[in-house]
Amino acid sequence: MKILITGFEPFGDYKVNPSAIVAERVAKDVLAEDINIDTFYAILPVSFKRARELLEKLFNEYKPDIHIALGLRPGASFIAVERVAINIMDSRIPDNDGYQPIDEPIDPQGPPAYFSTLPIKAIVRKLRESGIPATISNSAGTYLCNYIMYLSLHNSARFGIPKRAGFIHIPLPPEDAVNRRDLSIGIPPSMSIDLAVKAIKIAVKTAVEYFNKPDERVPP
Amino acid sequence: MKILITGFEPFGDYKVNPSAIVAERVAKDVLAEDINIDTFYAILPVSFKRARELLEKLFNEYKPDIHIALGLRPGASFIAVERVAINIMDSRIPDNDGYQPIDEPIDPQGPPAYFSTLPIKAIVRKLRESGIPATISNSAGTYLCNYIMYLSLHNSARFGIPKRAGFIHIPLPPEDAVNRRDLSIGIPPSMSIDLAVKAIKIAVKTAVEYFNKPDERVPP
Amino acid sequence: MKILITGFEPFGDYKVNPSAIVAERVAKDVLAEDINIDTFYAILPVSFKRARELLEKLFNEYKPDIHIALGLRPGASFIAVERVAINIMDSRIPDNDGYQPIDEPIDPQGPPAYFSTLPIKAIVRKLRESGIPATISNSAGTYLCNYIMYLSLHNSARFGIPKRAGFIHIPLPPEDAVNRRDLSIGIPPSMSIDLAVKAIKIAVKTAVEYFNKPDERVPP
Amino acid sequence: MKILITGFEPFGDYKVNPSAIVAERVAKDVLAEDINIDTFYAILPVSFKRARELLEKLFNEYKPDIHIALGLRPGASFIAVERVAINIMDSRIPDNDGYQPIDEPIDPQGPPAYFSTLPIKAIVRKLRESGIPATISNSAGTYLCNYIMYLSLHNSARFGIPKRAGFIHIPLPPEDAVNRRDLSIGIPPSMSIDLAVKAIKIAVKTAVEYFNKPDERVPP
Numbered sequence: 025m026k027i028l029i030t031g032f033e034p035f036g037d038y039k040v041n042p043s044a045i046v047a048e049r050v051a052k053d054v055l056a057e058d059i060n061i062d063t064f065y066a067i068l069p070v071s072f073k074r075a076r077e078l079l080e081k082l083f084n085e086y087k088p089d090i091h092i093a094l095g096l097r098p099g100a101s102f103i104a105v106e107r108v109a110i111n112i113m114d115s116r117i118p119d120n121d122g123y124q125p126i127d128e129p130i131d132p133q134g135p136p137a138y139f140s141t142l143p144i145k146a147i148v149r150k151l152r153e154s155g156i157p158a159t160i161s162n163s164a165g166t167y168l169c170n171y172i173m174y175l176s177l178h179n180s181a182r183f184g185i186p187k188r189a190g191f192i193h194i195p196l197p198p199e200d201a202v203n204r205r206d207l208s209i210g211i212p213p214s215m216s217i218d219l220a221v222k223a224i225k226i227a228v229k230t231a232v233e234y235f236n237k238p239d240e241r242v243p244p
Numbered sequence: 245m246k247i248l249i250t251g252f253e254p255f256g257d258y259k260v261n262p263s264a265i266v267a268e269r270v271a272k273d274v275l276a277e278d279i280n281i282d283t284f285y286a287i288l289p290v291s292f293k294r295a296r297e298l299l300e301k302l303f304n305e306y307k308p309d310i311h312i313a314l315g316l317r318p319g320a321s322f323i324a325v326e327r328v329a330i331n332i333m334d335s336r337i338p339d340n341d342g343y344q345p346i347d348e349p350i351d352p353q354g355p356p357a358y359f360s361t362l363p364i365k366a367i368v369r370k371l372r373e374s375g376i377p378a379t380i381s382n383s384a385g386t387y388l389c390n391y392i393m394y395l396s397l398h399n400s401a402r403f404g405i406p407k408r409a410g411f412i413h414i415p416l417p418p419e420d421a422v423n424r425r426d427l428s429i430g431i432p433p434s435m436s437i438d439l440a441v442k443a444i445k446i447a448v449k450t451a452v453e454y455f456n457k458p459d460e461r462v463p464p
Numbered sequence: 465m466k467i468l469i470t471g472f473e474p475f476g477d478y479k480v481n482p483s484a485i486v487a488e489r490v491a492k493d494v495l496a497e498d499i500n501i502d503t504f505y506a507i508l509p510v511s512f513k514r515a516r517e518l519l520e521k522l523f524n525e526y527k528p529d530i531h532i533a534l535g536l537r538p539g540a541s542f543i544a545v546e547r548v549a550i551n552i553m554d555s556r557i558p559d560n561d562g563y564q565p566i567d568e569p570i571d572p573q574g575p576p577a578y579f580s581t582l583p584i585k586a587i588v589r590k591l592r593e594s595g596i597p598a599t600i601s602n603s604a605g606t607y608l609c610n611y612i613m614y615l616s617l618h619n620s621a622r623f624g625i626p627k628r629a630g631f632i633h634i635p636l637p638p639e640d641a642v643n644r645r646d647l648s649i650g651i652p653p654s655m656s657i658d659l660a661v662k663a664i665k666i667a668v669k670t671a672v673e674y675f676n677k678p679d680e681r682v683p684p
Numbered sequence: 685m686k687i688l689i690t691g692f693e694p695f696g697d698y699k700v701n702p703s704a705i706v707a708e709r710v711a712k713d714v715l716a717e718d719i720n721i722d723t724f725y726a727i728l729p730v731s732f733k734r735a736r737e738l739l740e741k742l743f744n745e746y747k748p749d750i751h752i753a754l755g756l757r758p759g760a761s762f763i764a765v766e767r768v769a770i771n772i773m774d775s776r777i778p779d780n781d782g783y784q785p786i787d788e789p790i791d792p793q794g795p796p797a798y799f800s801t802l803p804i805k806a807i808v809r810k811l812r813e814s815g816i817p818a819t820i821s822n823s824a825g826t827y828l829c830n831y832i833m834y835l836s837l838h839n840s841a842r843f844g845i846p847k848r849a850g851f852i853h854i855p856l857p858p859e860d861a862v863n864r865r866d867l868s869i870g871i872p873p874s875m876s877i878d879l880a881v882k883a884i885k886i887a888v889k890t891a892v893e894y895f896n897k898p899d900e901r902v903p904p
Contacts, residue, residue: 099647101761101861102871110328110357110382114464126461127365137330137357145347155859157871162330163382166464196647198879199815201761206646207539207636208429211762211817213648213873219858241346244334244386319867321541321641322651375639377651416867418659419595421541426866427759427856431542431597433653433868439638550768550797550822554904566901567805577770577797585787602770602823606904649868681786684774684826 025232026062027054028088028186029224030079032095032168035070036117042197043094045217050224061232064088070168071121072113079175083185090231091176091186092142094224095169097193099206101213103151103223104161104193105144109173110137114166130174138177142190143234145242147227156223157215160244164191188235192227194220245452246282247274248308248406249444250299252315252388255290256337262417263314265437270444281452284308290388291341292333299395303405310451311396311406312362314444315389317413319426321433323371323443324381324413325364329393330357334386350394358397362410363454365462367447376443377435380464384411408455412447414440465672466502467494468528468626469664470519472535472608475510476557482637483534485657490664501672504528510560510608512553519615523625530671531616531626532582534664535609537633539646541653543591543663544601544633545584549613550577554606570614578617582630583674585682587667596663597655600684604631628675632667634660685892686722687714688748688846689884690739692755692828695730696777702857703754705877710884721892724748730828731781732773739835743845750891751836751846752802754884755829757853759866761873763811763883764821764853765804769833770797774826790834798837802850803894805902807887816883817875820904824851848895852887854880 031047034040044067051065064086068075082088097104111134113125144160151158164170173191180189194215196204201214251267254260264287271285284306288295302308317324331354333345364380371378384390393411400409414435416424421434471487474480484507491505504526508515522528537544551574553565584600591598604610613631620629634655636644641654691707694700704727711725724746728735742748757764771794773785804820811818824830833851840849854875856864861874 099649101648101869101873107332107386108330108357110359112327112359114380116463124463126463127459135357136355136359137328139330139332139356152862155857155862157858157862157874159870160334161383162386166327166382197815198817198875202812202815202817204647206648207644207652208541208646208649209539209761209869209873210819212646213761213869214817214875215858216876216879218878219876239347243336243344243346319869321649321653321868372642375637375642377638377642377654379650417595418597418655422592422595422597424867426868427864427872428761428866428869429541429649429653429759430599432866433541433649434597435638435654436656436659438658439656547772547826548770548797550799552767552799554820556903564903566903567899575796576799577768577795579770579772579796600774602826603821606767606822679787683776683784683786 025060026088027228028082028086028091029063029065030068030093032068032070035120038096040200041096042194042217042220043096046194046220046224047094049221050228054225054228068172069120071119072123072125072171073121075168075172076175079172083179088186091189092228092231093172093176093191095193098196099212100193100195102157102159104159105147106140106161106164106173106191107144108137108139108162109164109170109177111174112166113171130171131178134178138174140190141188142231143239145240146234147230149240150226150230151223154226156219161193188231245280246308247448248302248306248311249283249285250288250313252288252290255340258316260420261316262414262437262440263316266414266440266444267314269441270448274445274448288392289340291339292343292345292391293341295388295392296395299392303399308406311409312448312451313392313396313411315413318416319432320413320415322377322379324379325367326360326381326384326393326411327364328357328359328382329384329390329397331394332386333391350391351398354398358394360410361408362451363459365460366454367450369460369462370446370450371443374446376439381413408451465500466528467530467668468522468526469503469505470508470533472508472510475560478536480640481536482634482657482660483536486634486660486664487534489661490668494665494668508612512559512563512565512611513561515608515612516615519612523619528626531629532668532671533612533616533631535633538636539652540633540635542597542599544599545587546580546601546604546613546631547584548577548579548602549604549610549617551614552606553611570611571618574618578614580630581628582671583679585680586674587670589680590666590670591663594666596659601633628671685720686748687888688742688746688751689723689725690728690753692728692730695780698756700860701756702854702877702880703756706854706880706884707754709881710888714885714888728832729780731779732783732831733781735828735832736835739832743839748846751849752888752891753832753836753851755853758856759872760853760855762817762819764819765807766800766821766824766833766851767804768797768799768822769824769830769837771834772826773831790831791838794838798834800850801848802891803899805900806894807890809900810886810890811883814886816879821853848891
């Protein structure tokens with residue numbers, strides 16, 4: 025089973041993107057731990073144009089069975105397993121190439137949305153049973169995260185690569201949160217990289233376990 | 245121009261649903277203030293079955309040009325103008341009839357999502373210019389609010405009634421928030437009914453103003 | 465009964481200070497409504513030096529029986545009735561004169577703290593019964609708000625003017641919150657000026673009612 | 685140098701109290717790592733009566749130079765280094781013996797407050813430089829945490845044991861936060877036990893380093 029794990033490079037005023045660190049560590053750890061899982065990771069540029077190009081290249085060359093895309097969700101206190109990607113780009117800030125699409129479709133011919141084909145309910149259940157704050161999220165936003173999730177599911181629907189795809193958001197790491205300040209809550213929530221790595225390893229293994237069976241049907 | 249404004253009856257441990265109060269007050273105020281707008285309001289049951297029946301009856305009998313659906317979003321500090329409804333029902337708690345759909349489509353033949361046809365960017369801009377906390381929201385959840393938004397846009401897409409539809413979430417009123425307690429923030433945020441009424445009146449008038457012109461293209 | 469209500473002028477990036485608006489409106493409303501209460505309000509400069517001078521002048525000339533000091537607490541979703549003022553100045557930002565005391569006592573000869581002599585429990589109970597989010601707060605910070613509370617109680621303890629004193633924090637108004645963004649919660653919580661005015665009027669009347677009797681002994 | 689580190693046993697609906705786990709781990713780690721520091725830990729009962737008795741016994745028998753008391757602050761996303769303890773007990777819930785003091789002084793003859801004699805500014809600076817979310821807190825509440833901090837500083841002021849004392853609050857651990865839900869923020873913030881242990885070890889070492897020199901004078 026071939027699994028692609030992607031993270032993103034830094035953007036905005038986030039000097040480090042924990043999704044890149046976690047993608048690399050999880051890919052390497054799982055590769056070393058499980059002989060049946062062949063992992064591969066990539067750090068996507070925060071560029072609508074270049075991220076799409078790299079993603080298509082990865083799909084064509086590597087032909088992953090599963091794609092788990094990771095991204096940063098500042099302000100979250102939990103792992104957010106995304107349920108759905110929507111066919112829109114609507115950016116609060118320009119991407120790292122200076123491109124800022126406003127209310128444009130990702131693919132004018134594409135469907136309005138795709139639901140994740142990862143076992144999102146099983147992943148959340150296993151994370152919570154492991155003591156890791158996690159929840160289903162119903163929006164991956166309208167920036168690069170939602171875009172990559174949509175593109176991956178769009179490629180899957182049209183070409184069968186990957187066979188399963190989805191997106192998981194991780195919180196700020198403590199070393200970044202420490203320098204920020206929310207009016208309501210003081211320093212915003214964070215999650216240590218170690219715990220995020222543990223979480224995404226569980227997600228990867230759960231995606232493999234449920235590859236050929238339906239997701240659990242439990243309340244969100 | 246005929247405008248239907250809907251709210252919901254109480255559910256869960258929310259003894260009063262501000263969306264019902266606001267729907268009624270806005271409908272009556274706008275009717276009294278603007279001779280060109282014919283408003284009508286209804287309080288929908290928190291029942292997947294009965295809400296659908298009432299909504300279809302309202303569409304058939306009243307044939308609204310615009311449907312603005314309102315609902316409660318506990319914990320929000322702002323008016324949330326919803327961007328998209330998704331084709332799923334996934335309930336954390338049963339509805340008021342004891343029905344709790346888990347990961348079921350609203351319509352197995354329907355598209356995966358509908359985007360609001362209200363001028364959501366113009367509404368948020370006008371609310372903020374009026375000093376009212378407001379934002380685009382990318383998820384109406386997976387319970388009754390998302391369901392009604394989906395059904396309204398689904399009816400619009402298939403039968404042309406209503407011509408424009410969308411959903412707006414309002415915060416807890418202060419008199420409800422006062423009895424709740426968040427670990428992180430103490431008493432959760434709230435918005436006075438008076439301010440929510442002012443906000444939804446602006447939304448109604450903006451929906452009328454933009455009925456025949458495209459929404460603004462500004463960042464979210 | 466003579467009541468002094470104080471607010472503060474703007475500071476930092478808060479262009480308007482709701483405490484000043486609320487102080488003025490409450491003072492005028494109560495004066496008009498209740499023949500037995502003689503209210504007076506003043507807007508204190510956000511200057512350690514000038515605020516103390518004005519406060520002493522107000523005490524000497526007006527000789528208030530009660531001093532209710534108001535201030536802004538950005539990020540709060542509720543009225544915060546302060547319990548205690550501590551003998552320290554420790555400023556995150558300079559005051560409006562550019563003075564920024566760090567870990568200095570307000571009065572090296574003064575006691576380490578004073579407890580409010582307002583009926584804080586009765587005020588919170590009445591606010592909550594009126595549907596207004598309110599709570600006892602155990603810290604007025606270490607900037608101007610705590611300083612004024614300490615000075616007022618210090619003057620009261622030494623010279624008997626005022627006879628009762630305390631501090632109440634109010635949230636950001638919606639028109640200010642709308643332009644801010646917390647990572648964790650989006651737009652931070654707010655409270656409309658109208659509701660804050662209603663709250664402080666209740667506080668004033670409760671302070672008068674309990675002037676000669678002890679505060680209620682109920683859990684915080 | 686003898687250092688007493690205390691935590692608390694569980695209370696309310698918190699089945700595990702991370703302060704107890706962290707106190708034990710820090711005491712053992714520091715003892716093993718640093719030959720010049722003699723650490724000792726104790727888990728205090730959540731009982732006003734029995735906690736005082738145990739604390740006095742520990743002071744008399746062990747005669748610590750420094751007492752660092754730890755407690756749980758649910759909802760916090762950061763280490764909170766407390767600045768001040770106030771002479772009051774005001775309990776929202778009964779202690780584990782069923783005792784619930786309301787607005788009673790800890791010691792009717794004691795001063796209204798004590799300031800921490802730990803180097804709170806240096807501790808916060810070092811924590812933040814180590815990437816650990818941390819802040820000065822101006823209130824340890826009015827329950828057991830504030831009580832123990834007051835008692836320790838009161839004993840220090842009267843009898844010279846301990847010579848330095850203070851209180852540090854730690855967040856919920858992830859495995860507890862996962863089962864809770866805030867309206868405003870979803871799952872409340874948390875900090876892994878590993879990171880909290882690292883933080884308190886830094887606090888202990890900083891307390892030793894500054895034992896004979898004044899705290900830093902930097903903004904809070």
